[in-house]
Amino acid sequence: MxxxxxxxxxxxxxxxxxxxxxxxxxxxxxxPTPESIDSNEIKxxxxxxxxxxxxxxxxxxxxxxxxxxxxxxxxxxxxxxxxxxxxxxxxxxxxxxxxxxxxxxxxxxxxxxxxxxxxxxxxxxxxxxxxxxxxxxxxxxxxxxxxxxxxxxxxxxxxxxxxxxxxxxxxxxxxxxxxxxxxxxxxxxxxxxxxxxxxxxxxxxxxxxxxxxxxxxxxxxxxxxxxxxxxxxxxxxxxxxxxxxxxxxxxxxxxxxxxxxxxxxxxxxxxxxxxxxxxxxxxxxxxxxxxxxxxxxxxxxxxxxxxxxxxxxxxxxxxxxxxxxxxxxxxxxxxxxxxxxxxxxxxxxxxxxxxxxxxxxxxxxxMTSPKEPFCKAHFKVTVKVTENDESRMHGGEVGFLYLKLKNSRKENAKFLVNQQSVHFGPGMNFTFLAIGDYIEDIKSALVDFKHKSTANPLTWRVFTPKVYLEYILIESMEHPSSGVLKLCPNHGHAILSGDAVNFVSSQKNWTKEVYVPNICVCGTATNCEIASTGGIADGSGGINPRIVATGDTNYYSGSLTESCQPVSTGLPIAASNQSSCSKGLDRCCQPLGYSCGLRYPPVANAPKPTLGSGQADYGGYPWHAIINGPNNTFIASGVLIDQKHVLTVAHRIYNLNMTTVEVRLGVYNRFSNSSDPFPTLIYNATYVIHPSFTAKNLKYNVAILTLSGSVPLGKYPTVANVCMPNTTLSNITCWVSGFGFPDQFTQTMVKTISEIDVPLVDTATCQRQLIATKLLGQDFILDPKHFICAGGQLQKDACFGDGGSPLVCHVYDRFYLAGLVAWGLGCGNFSVPGVYVNVQSFIPWIQQTIIAETPTTKAKPTTTSTIGNTTISTVAATKVNSTKSTTPKPTIKAAVKVTNKKSTTTRKWKNPA
Incomplete structure (x- = not known):
C-alpha cells in the first residue's frame, strides 16, 4: 500500500x-491569531x-x-x-x-x-x-x-x-x-x-x-x-x-x-x-x-x-x-x-x-507480522526441558526455538517460538505466545534450535550446541476445539543447533469429538488425583490428561505435567455421581467453560438405542426441542439456539386453535423418561411468527419461541444449544434428528428420537430433481433465500412429524444449524431431496426479534411437573402474533405419494411435518 x-x-x-x-x-x-471568543456564544x-x-x-x-x-x-x-x-x-x-x-x-x-x-x-x-x-x-x-x-x-x-x-x-x-x-x-x-x-x-x-x-x-x-x-x-x-x-x-x-x-x-x-x-x-x-x-x-x-x-x-x-x-x-x-x-x-x-x-x-x-500479509495465527507453546542425567550434565543452552507445524494435508507453518533468547536449563518450563501461518489439525512438528553466542566466553562452544526437550504443548487460539496437543520427540536424543528433530503426538484427545462443560467422567482411580496433583490416566475409561484442576477439592482432574505415554483410545463415560462409575474408576470433572454445538461423551447408565432402529444415542442431539399441546400432544420439533429461545417452522404453529403449549428439552423418549439419568426440562414459551410468512408457498417459514426461564446450559449433558451459522453451508453431510413416522405401516410417530445422515444438495440440482418428479411443474423455482436441500438417498429422509426438526452440520468440531425440516415430495425417494428452511438467511430477523421482542399477552401461571425424581418448573405458553401483518389460513389440496425413511405412505404436499 x-x-x-x-x-x-x-x-x-x-x-x-x-x-x-x-x-x-x-x-x-x-x-492572525483568532480573536477572543465569548465561550457562551453559539453559531x-x-x-x-x-x-x-x-x-x-x-x-x-x-x-x-x-x-x-x-x-x-x-x-x-x-x-x-x-x-x-x-x-x-x-x-x-x-x-x-x-x-x-x-x-x-x-x-x-x-x-x-x-x-x-x-x-x-x-x-x-x-x-x-x-x-x-x-x-x-x-x-x-x-x-x-x-x-x-x-x-x-x-x-x-x-x-x-x-x-x-x-x-x-x-x-x-x-x-x-x-x-x-x-x-x-x-x-x-x-x-x-x-x-x-x-x-x-x-x-x-x-x-x-x-x-x-x-x-x-x-x-x-x-x-x-x-x-x-x-x-x-x-x-x-x-x-x-x-x-x-x-x-x-x-x-x-x-x-x-x-x-x-x-x-x-x-x-x-x-x-x-x-x-x-x-x-x-x-x-x-x-x-x-x-x-x-x-x-x-x-x-x-x-x-x-x-x-x-x-x-x-x-x-x-x-x-x-x-x-x-x-x-x-x-x-x-x-x-x-x-x-x-x-x-x-x-x-x-x-x-x-x-x-x-x-x-x-x-x-x-x-499480534501481526511485520510484513504483508499481516494476519497470523496464534499459538501458545509450552516447552518442557528434560531433567535426565544427560540433560543435567550438559547444563542447558541459550538460544531460540523454531517450530514447523505439519498436518495430514501436507500443509505447514513455520515460526519463531521465543522472540528473546532464553536459557533452556534442565527441568525448566517455558510458555510463549507465538504467531505463524494458520494451520488446522496439527499432527507433528519439526523442532529446531538456534544457539545464540555472546561476548561472554561461557556461551562459546567447541562442540555443536544442543538442548534436551521432553515435550512441547501447543494450543491454537484460532482453533480452540483442537484442545492441547502434546508433541514428544520420536527419539531420546538431543536437538543439535541447526538440526531439526521431528516431534509427534503420543496421545489421542477425546475433546476433539466430545465436550464435557462442568460434567464429570469416570477415570482411572489410581491416576485421577485430587485437585492439582493429578497424574496421567492411561487405563480403561481413561480421562483426558489435559483436564486442569477446578480449585474444588471435591473435584478430580488430570495433569499437564505427566510424561509422554499413550492413553486409552476409548471415550470416557459421563458420570452424574460416583455411583455411576464402575469399580476401580473415580469420578473426574472437566472444568472448562460452556460452548455451543458440542456433544457430550456417552452417559453412564443411559438407555441404549436399538441396533438398526435408527435411534440416536442418549443425549446425542441435546439441542432438539419438542413443542407440545395439552396432554402431551405433539405439535412440532424445534431447536434450542440460546438460553431463552427455540427456533421452529411457522407452518406448524401459525394456525393453532389453542392458547397453551409447552417446550420440552432433553427428551429421549416422548412417553417414558422416569428412568433417564437426567431430567427433561419443561418451559412455557411465547412465540413470534415471521411477519412475511406465507402458508401458500411456505416462504419465511420461521418462528421464534421465547422460554419462560433461562436454560441451565452446561448443567446437563442432554441439553445444549446449537451453534448458529454465519454462512450458508455446502458440500457436506449433515444430520437430522426427529420423532417422525418410521415407516408406512406405523402411521404414528416414534417414541425415541431418531437420526439420519443426509448430504447437502446444491440449489440447481435440487430444483432439477424436484421438477423431475412431475409434481411441481416445469416453471417451479426453488428460492435459495428461503430453502436449502439435503438427502436424495433411498430410505434416508425426514418425514411427517419431523417439521421444525433441526438439520445440523459438523464443522470444525461443532454442530451448526443449517436448516429446519420444511417440506418435501415424499420421504426417502431416490434422487428426491428434502427441503429445509435456510436458517442462515433469517439470522438478521432472528436477532432483531430477540432484541426487540415485546409479547402482547402475559404468560400463563406456573405449575410443576415431576420428571423422574426431579421436579421442573412448568408453565403453559401463549401465542404472540407479529404486529406487522397477519397471514390467512391456507387450503392445501394437492396430495402426493410420499416415501418414508424406509417405505411409502400418502400425505399432503408441503405439509411434511
Whole structure:
C-alpha cells in the first residue's frame, strides 16, 4: 500500500499539533491569531443546527475551541463508487435528490461511507485501495468517499472544529438517501473513518439520532485521533452510542508526548489493540513517524478479503496476553472476535451462541507480522526441558526455538517460538505466545534450535550446541476445539543447533469429538488425583490428561505435567455421581467453560438405542426441542439456539386453535423418561411468527419461541444449544434428528428420537430433481433465500412429524444449524431431496426479534411437573402474533405419494411435518 503522501502530511501534522496555536499561526502560516471568543456564544448554520463552544467543547483536555467553517467553505464532496463505476464516481448533491436516484445505490446491500483525517483528501491512495477491497467483497455494495479537504487544513484545532459541521452534513446526506430510497432503517450503513474522520463519523451518528431519530448500523474508527479528544465527554468524541455497533482499531496509542497520535482509551463496543495498540512490528525500522497511525488502515483493509481468521481475544492487558494467559477462546471470561471488517458478525455470533457478553467495552489483543500479509495465527507453546542425567550434565543452552507445524494435508507453518533468547536449563518450563501461518489439525512438528553466542566466553562452544526437550504443548487460539496437543520427540536424543528433530503426538484427545462443560467422567482411580496433583490416566475409561484442576477439592482432574505415554483410545463415560462409575474408576470433572454445538461423551447408565432402529444415542442431539399441546400432544420439533429461545417452522404453529403449549428439552423418549439419568426440562414459551410468512408457498417459514426461564446450559449433558451459522453451508453431510413416522405401516410417530445422515444438495440440482418428479411443474423455482436441500438417498429422509426438526452440520468440531425440516415430495425417494428452511438467511430477523421482542399477552401461571425424581418448573405458553401483518389460513389440496425413511405412505404436499 502506498502511504508516502499520507506519511509526509502526518509528519507535518505532528509538528503542528505539538506547538501551541499562537506559535503555529505566527511562525508557520503567518495568519492572525483568532480573536477572543465569548465561550457562551453559539453559531448556527441553518438546517445543520447550532454549535456552541462552551463546556464540554472547551475543557481541561480541550483548551482551545473555535466555530466550524461555514458549509460553503468546507465544500464537502460525496463521491459514489459501485461495481459499474469503480474508477469514475458519481457525485451526490444534497440540493439535488435526483443525484441519489441516479447513483446506482443498491439499498439491499451495504452502503459504506469512508473518510480521511487531518491534512488529507478524498483521493488519498489508501481510500482508493479500501474502496476496491470493499467492492471486491460485495460487488453489489456502494462506497461513498467523503472528501472534506477544505476543512482538513491547518491549524489542527480548526480542523477539529470543522468535523462537527461535516458530521452534521453527512447525517443529512444519509437521511436524504434513506428518504429517497424509502428505507426502513440504517442497518446497512457502515461509516469507516481514520483519525479525525473517526470522530466525524461519530458526530454523524449522533446527529442522525438527535435530528432524525435514526441509528446507524455500524461505525469503524481506525486509530481515532487523541489530541482534543482523549479524556473528553462522550458527546465530544466517538462513543458506543453513536451506532448499533462501534469497533475501534488502536495502532498508535502511545502517549502524545512520545509521538503517538491515536487515542488509547476504550471508546467502542469492541476495541482492538493489535500488538498492544502501539509500536507496530511493520514500523520498527521505519523512519516514517506516521507509520503506526496509518497501520490501522492497512490492517482493516487486509481484513476484508483475507482468508486468515484475524483472531483477537479479550484480556486484562497486552502483557498478560503475551504471556499466554488469555489464549483459550470463550473460556475463563476471555472471548475471541475476528478483527476488522468481520468483527460485527463475530460479535453477533457470540449472541447467536447464547453467550452473555459484558456490557462494558471489550479490549481485545492480537499480534501481526511485520510484513504483508499481516494476519497470523496464534499459538501458545509450552516447552518442557528434560531433567535426565544427560540433560543435567550438559547444563542447558541459550538460544531460540523454531517450530514447523505439519498436518495430514501436507500443509505447514513455520515460526519463531521465543522472540528473546532464553536459557533452556534442565527441568525448566517455558510458555510463549507465538504467531505463524494458520494451520488446522496439527499432527507433528519439526523442532529446531538456534544457539545464540555472546561476548561472554561461557556461551562459546567447541562442540555443536544442543538442548534436551521432553515435550512441547501447543494450543491454537484460532482453533480452540483442537484442545492441547502434546508433541514428544520420536527419539531420546538431543536437538543439535541447526538440526531439526521431528516431534509427534503420543496421545489421542477425546475433546476433539466430545465436550464435557462442568460434567464429570469416570477415570482411572489410581491416576485421577485430587485437585492439582493429578497424574496421567492411561487405563480403561481413561480421562483426558489435559483436564486442569477446578480449585474444588471435591473435584478430580488430570495433569499437564505427566510424561509422554499413550492413553486409552476409548471415550470416557459421563458420570452424574460416583455411583455411576464402575469399580476401580473415580469420578473426574472437566472444568472448562460452556460452548455451543458440542456433544457430550456417552452417559453412564443411559438407555441404549436399538441396533438398526435408527435411534440416536442418549443425549446425542441435546439441542432438539419438542413443542407440545395439552396432554402431551405433539405439535412440532424445534431447536434450542440460546438460553431463552427455540427456533421452529411457522407452518406448524401459525394456525393453532389453542392458547397453551409447552417446550420440552432433553427428551429421549416422548412417553417414558422416569428412568433417564437426567431430567427433561419443561418451559412455557411465547412465540413470534415471521411477519412475511406465507402458508401458500411456505416462504419465511420461521418462528421464534421465547422460554419462560433461562436454560441451565452446561448443567446437563442432554441439553445444549446449537451453534448458529454465519454462512450458508455446502458440500457436506449433515444430520437430522426427529420423532417422525418410521415407516408406512406405523402411521404414528416414534417414541425415541431418531437420526439420519443426509448430504447437502446444491440449489440447481435440487430444483432439477424436484421438477423431475412431475409434481411441481416445469416453471417451479426453488428460492435459495428461503430453502436449502439435503438427502436424495433411498430410505434416508425426514418425514411427517419431523417439521421444525433441526438439520445440523459438523464443522470444525461443532454442530451448526443449517436448516429446519420444511417440506418435501415424499420421504426417502431416490434422487428426491428434502427441503429445509435456510436458517442462515433469517439470522438478521432472528436477532432483531430477540432484541426487540415485546409479547402482547402475559404468560400463563406456573405449575410443576415431576420428571423422574426431579421436579421442573412448568408453565403453559401463549401465542404472540407479529404486529406487522397477519397471514390467512391456507387450503392445501394437492396430495402426493410420499416415501418414508424406509417405505411409502400418502400425505399432503408441503405439509411434511
Amino acid at each position: 502506498n502511504v508516502n503522501a499520507t506519511g509526509f502530511m502526518l509528519q507535518t501534522m505532528f509538528f503542528l499539533v505539538n506547538h501551541n496555536a499562537t506559535d503555529l499561526m505566527q511562525t508557520v502560516f503567518n495568519d 448556527c448554520y441553518g438546517a445543520y443546527g447550532c454549535f456552541p463552544i462552551k463546556y464540554p467543547w472547551t475543557s481541561e483536555n480541550r483548551a482551545h475551541s473555535v466555530f466550524p467553517f461555514p458549509p460553503g467553505i468546507l465544500d464537502i464532496k460525496f463521491a459514489t463508487f459501485t461495481e459499474k463505476n469503480r474508477k469514475i464516481p458519481k457525485m451526490l448533491d444534497l440540493n439535488d435528490p435526483f443525484t441519489i436516484l441516479r447513483a446506482g445505490i443498491n439499498s439491499t446491500h451495504p452502503i459504506f461511507f469512508i473518510t480521511h483525517g487531518f491534512l488529507e483528501y478524498g483521493g488519498a491512495p489508501w481510500l482508493k485501495k479500501l474502496t476496491e477491497e470493499l467492492l471486491t467483497y460485495d460487488k453489489y455494495a456502494t462506497v461513498i468517499v467523503i472528501d472534506w479537504k477544505s476543512g482538513s487544513s491547518p491549524p489542527y484545532y480548526q480542523a477539529v472544529a470543522n468535523i462537527r459541521l461535516v458530521g452534521a452534513i453527512v447525517a443529512h446526506m444519509i437521511f436524504s438517501i434513506y428518504e429517497e430510497l424509502k428505507l426502513e432503517n440504517l442497518d446497512k450503513f457502515h461509516l469507516i473513518g481514520h483519525s479525525l474522520g473517526a470522530h466525524m463519523s461519530g458526530y454523524a451518528g449522533h446527529y442522525l439520532q438527535r435530528d432524525f431519530q435514526l441509528r446507524l448500523g455500524r461505525i469503524t474508527g481506525m486509530d481515532p485521533a487523541s489530541p482534543y479528544f482523549a479524556g473528553t465527554e462522550e458527546v465530544v468524541r466517538l462513543d458506543p452510542s453513536d451506532a448499533k455497533f462501534v469497533d475501534i482499531i488502536h495502532s498508535d496509542a502511545s502517549m502524545f508526548v512520545e509521538g503517538g497520535f491515536g487515542i488509547k482509551q476504550n471508546i467502542g463496543h469492541i476495541d482492538f489493540y493489535p500488538n498492544g495498540g502501539d509500536n507496530q512490528p511493520k514500523c520498527a525500522t521505519s523512519l516514517n513517524m506516521a507509520c503506526d497511525h496509518v497501520h490501522s488502515v492497512e490492517l482493516f483493509t487486509e481484513s476484508i478479503n483475507s482468508k486468515c481468521p484475524f483472531m483477537a481475544i479479550t484480556c486484562d492487558s497486552y502483557e498478560s496476553f503475551k504471556k499466554g494467559k488469555c489464549s483459550q477462546c470463550n473460556r475463563n471470561g476471555n472471548y475471541c472476535f475476528q478483527f476488522g471488517f468481520h468483527s460485527h458478525q463475530s460479535y453477533k455470533n457470540h449472541f447467536n451462541q447464547g453467550r452473555a457478553l459484558p456490557s462494558s467495552s471489550l479490549s481485545t489483543f492480537f
